[in-house]
Amino acid sequence: MKSVFGPFIAAVVLALAGGAFWIAGHTESRLADVHKQLATLRYAxxxxxxxxxxxxxxxERRVPVLGPAAENDVRDARASAGYWRSDYAAIAPHHDANGVVTESDPTILxxxxxxxxxxxxxxxxxxxxxxxxxxVVKSYGEVLKTQASGCAAGAQACETRAVDAAYNYEFAIRAREMLARGRPAVTAKNAARPQLRPTDEQDLPSGSTLHGKPGGPPPATDMNQFKIVIPKRGEE
Known part of the structure; x- marks a missing residue:
């Protein structure tokens, strides 16, 4: 009896582990598709x-470690898509009945x-x-508080976001002071201006995207001086 019971338990454990890994792999594949759409600027x-x-x-949510990570990943991706579509209402943080921010994801904040x-x-x-x-100042303050209490992302990503949030926090305060003095505020450094999805006639949106500013030749550069050289064949 013992010789049968042991392998049976092992088979059940392996089946459960295999099912968990299959679920995790399937979820990761679907998340990769979401990130592909985001990377190719197909925000909608x-x-x-x-x-x-x-x-x-x-x-998937019940799988330890992997479930919460997948849920946070897809929420962050949707928030990024909403921001770059200028759909700010869709990425507003959650509040309780008293108006206190309950959102704990620093990326969304x-x-x-x-x-x-x-x-x-x-x-x-x-x-x-x-x-x-x-x-805005309060919102950046919430980001810094959340960052200080812990960050689930990589150390470099957390540090970069903390630096950007601290810079924008100070910038928003100065912009508010300039506005109070009657001077027009300027554009923030790291709050990149989002652009809408390009039309069918366009290749990329105009202006900045989540990849940064579009490239191009240096100013006052005559591109006609650059010639395309096609190598000749060996017998020519």
Whole structure:
């Protein structure tokens, strides 16, 4: 009896482990598709696929370590897509009944703060702009608090986000002070201006994207001086 019971338990354990790895692999494959859409600047597609993945996470959420990581990954990807689509309402952090921020994901908090700063630039009057900048300062403060309490991402990513949030926090304060003095505020360094999805006639959106600013020849460079040289064949 013992000779049968032992292999049976081992088979069950291996089957459960295999099922968990299969679920994790399937989820990672779907997440890779979401990131591919995001990397190719198809923000609407990334948001749609990310929503489908997030809604379908059932058993995956129960897998230790891998489940919460996958859920955070897809939420971050959707937040990035929403930010670059200028859909700031979609990435607003969660609040409780008293208005206290309950969102604990520093990536979403940071993107939301950047979006709030961009939205403040569309204020119709100085008072409205000042109130919005107050909220921006508080938002960057929440990012720094969350970063200080711990970060699940890599050390380099956490440090980079903390530096950017600290810079933008100080920048938002100075922009608010300049606005109070009657001087126009300028654009933040790290709150990159998002662009909408390109049309069918366009290859890439104009302006900055999540990959940075588009490249091009240096100013005042005559591109006609560059010639295309085609190597000759050996018998020519």
């Amino acid at each position: 597609d990334a948001d749609t696929e990310g929503d489908e993945v997030e809604q379908s996470l059932g058993v 940071f993107l939301s703060a950047n979006g709030a700063f961009r939205a403040s630039q569309n204020a119709t009057d100085r008072g409205d702009a000042s109130r919005r900048l107050d909220n």
